[in-house]
Structure formats: C-alpha cells, structure tokens
Amino acid sequence: MAGKNQHVVQRDKGWAVKGEGNSRDTSHHAIQAEAAEAARDIARRQGSEVLIHGRDGQIRERDSYGNDPYPPKG
Structure with a gap:
C-alpha cells in the first residue's frame, strides 16, 4: 500500500513538508x-508522490x- 503524498509548502519562516491529509x-x-x-x-x-508548491x-x-x-511506454 502506498503512503501519503508529501507536499512542500511555504510557511512564515521558511518551508515545510506536510503529509497529505495531516x-x-x-x-x-x-x-x-x-x-x-x-x-x-x-x-x-x-x-x-512529492508535490512541490511555489510561493x-x-x-x-x-x-x-x-x-x-x-x-x-517503451
């Protein structure tokens, strides 16, 4: 079974990794x-999957x- 997709999102003091649905x-x-x-x-x-979000x-x-x-394919 695949795990949760990981999102890279901007925060006030940098960037964060957040699991989908967390x-x-x-x-x-x-x-x-x-x-x-x-x-x-x-x-x-x-x-x-990794989903990288822009600013x-x-x-x-x-x-x-x-x-x-x-x-x-191929």
Whole structure:
C-alpha cells in the first residue's frame, strides 16, 4: 500500500513538508530545496508522490516514487 503524498509548502519562516491529509507539518526547513529533499526521502520510503508548491501555493513540480499511475511506454 502506498503512503501519503508529501507536499512542500511555504510557511512564515521558511518551508515545510506536510503529509497529505495531516493537520500538522512533518518537518520545517529554511529553504525550499531542503524541504524538497526531505519530502523525497519520505516519498521513496513510502512509495508515494512529492508535490512541490511555489510561493503562490500552486503546484509547480511533482515526482512519483513507487507506483506511478502513468508510466511511460517503451
């Protein structure tokens, strides 16, 4: 069973990793790159996705680890 998708979101004092559906952040980081790497580590272990949000809150990047719903052909 796949784990929760991990979202990288901006906070007042930096960036946070938050599991989908969780009420609290998993971790806090000074820069977005650190938060993204932490989210990727969690997603690799859980076989889930990472969704990186920009400063405007919109998803700007997404990576799948594990069961990719749309694998490339050939």
